[in-house]
Amino acid sequence: MGLKRTDEFRQDAVRIALTSGLTRKQVADDLGVGMSTLNKWITAHRDTDVVSKEDLSLAQENDRLRRENRILKEERDILKKHNAVLREPKAVRFRFVEEHRDAFPAARLCQVMDVSMRGLRAFRSRPASRRQRSDLVTLAHIKEQSRLSLGSYGRPRMTEELKEIGLDVGHRRVGRLMRQNGVSVVRTRKHKVTTDSDHKFNIAPNLLDRNFTADQPNQKWAGDISYVWTREGWLYLAVILDLHSRRVIGWAVSNRMKRDLAIRALKMAIAFRQPPKGCIHHTDRGSQYCSHDYQKLLRQHGFKVSMSGKGNCYDNAAVETFFKTIKAELIWRHPWETRRKAEMAIFEYINGFYNPRRRHSALGWKSPVAFERKVA
Numbered sequence: 001m002g003l004k005r006t007d008e009f010r011q012d013a014v015r016i017a018l019t020s021g022l023t024r025k026q027v028a029d030d031l032g033v034g035m036s037t038l039n040k041w042i043t044a045h046r047d048t049d050v051v052s053k054e055d056l057s058l059a060q061e062n063d064r065l066r067r068e069n070r071i072l073k074e075e076r077d078i079l080k081k082h083n084a085v086l087r088e089p090k091a092v093r094f095r096f097v098e099e100h101r102d103a104f105p106a107a108r109l110c111q112v113m114d115v116s117m118r119g120l121r122a123f124r125s126r127p128a129s130r131r132q133r134s135d136l137v138t139l140a141h142i143k144e145q146s147r148l149s150l151g152s153y154g155r156p157r158m159t160e161e162l163k164e165i166g167l168d169v170g171h172r173r174v175g176r177l178m179r180q181n182g183v184s185v186v187r188t189r190k191h192k193v194t195t196d197s198d199h200k201f202n203i204a205p206n207l208l209d210r211n212f213t214a215d216q217p218n219q220k221w222a223g224d225i226s227y228v229w230t231r232e233g234w235l236y237l238a239v240i241l242d243l244h245s246r247r248v249i250g251w252a253v254s255n256r257m258k259r260d261l262a263i264r265a266l267k268m269a270i271a272f273r274q275p276p277k278g279c280i281h282h283t284d285r286g287s288q289y290c291s292h293d294y295q296k297l298l299r300q301h302g303f304k305v306s307m308s309g310k311g312n313c314y315d316n317a318a319v320e321t322f323f324k325t326i327k328a329e330l331i332w333r334h335p336w337e338t339r340r341k342a343e344m345a346i347f348e349y350i351n352g353f354y355n356p357r358r359r360h361s362a363l364g365w366k367s368p369v370a371f372e373r374k375v376a
Contacts, residue, residue, distance in 0.1 A: 010041045017042055090115055094123040138169060139177050146183050152329035154185050160365040207306035208282040212318040214244040218275040222282045224319040230336035238262045240269040241319055246360055247368035248350050249273055253343050262288040270301055277302030284308045284316055
């Protein structure tokens with residue numbers, strides 16, 4: 001009886017190995033037998049009726065289809081994010097094969113990239129050209145500047161940054177190297193309304209009238225309030241910008257969107273700049289900016305008060321642009337566990353990157369600090 005069960009077990013093992021589509025190692029591991037034992041059983045029963053010719057033919061056809069499907073999947077995965085490489089010169093495609101040979105078979109990569117294995121071997125033994133060596137140096141700088149800019153620089157700003165450090169590069173070359181090496185900008189968003197204009201405070205006229213330029217510092221300031229989502233709840237951010245250089249000259253954060261938040265940001269800006277009388281102070285119609293305490297502080301320092309039209313974000317576009325920038329380059333990229341962590345990151349972003357380093361197209365690709373220094 002034990003011998004009969006053993007013979008049936010062998011036949012079942014052979015049938016599974018020849019028709020299931022699993023590898024012999026997988027079958028051996030599942031059945032708890034050695035590879036050599038399973039191979040002996042298959043050799044001994046190959047010419048018997050354990051597996052009918054129809055079943056064997058069907059299994060072979062399934063194997064062929066599985067191989068084709070695996071090949072198509074590999075080709076799809078290779079081309080999924082790197083389809084543009086096919087339009088590049090052969091040297092670029094050979095480099096692509098070398099960079100991804102750990103993830104895919106080299107022969108398959110060569111087939112998809114329309115290059116030969118013989119050409120790949122020649123490429124491996126060929127010394128790098130002067131242009132290739134220059135590209136590698138430029139790419140190293142691109143990756144470093146991408147890290148320093150918190151991954152926020154696209155092709156134009158990256159080109160200006162590289163020129164600033166002494167590299168003679170153009171937009172097309174920088175764009176090509178960024179595209180080929182996956183250096184890009186990622187943006188997401190989360191929305192919350194922060195402007196409460198349903199109040200009975202007085203409304204000031206729009207003195208700015210969408211003219212966001214200024215010849216000198218402390219001619220025009222603009223302020224607004226935005227938000228950051230954390231695991232502890234919302235964190236609100238109030239800022240004051242000098243429209244001459246787009247520099248953040250005052251800011252404050254709070255877990256509540258009250259007038260004290262806006263007042264603290266304004267007091268920081270006043271202490272930092274000591275503005276002359278007549279400086280235009282522009283905000284939206286939010287209750288924080290229209291409150292008696294806030295307006296009293298503005299009068300004490302001789303500001304000319306200006307406010308946007310009702311529900312019109314374009315009237316305060318400069319500050320809206322700043323909020324879009326800080327969210328895309330910092331806030332949306334991280335899950336914030338606590339308000340404190342978000343506050344520290346905002347401090348580092350404003351004082352360590354945005355004011356002293358970040359380049360603005362409106363400022364001739366200079367940072368706010370550098371632009372003010374040039375004017376002075």
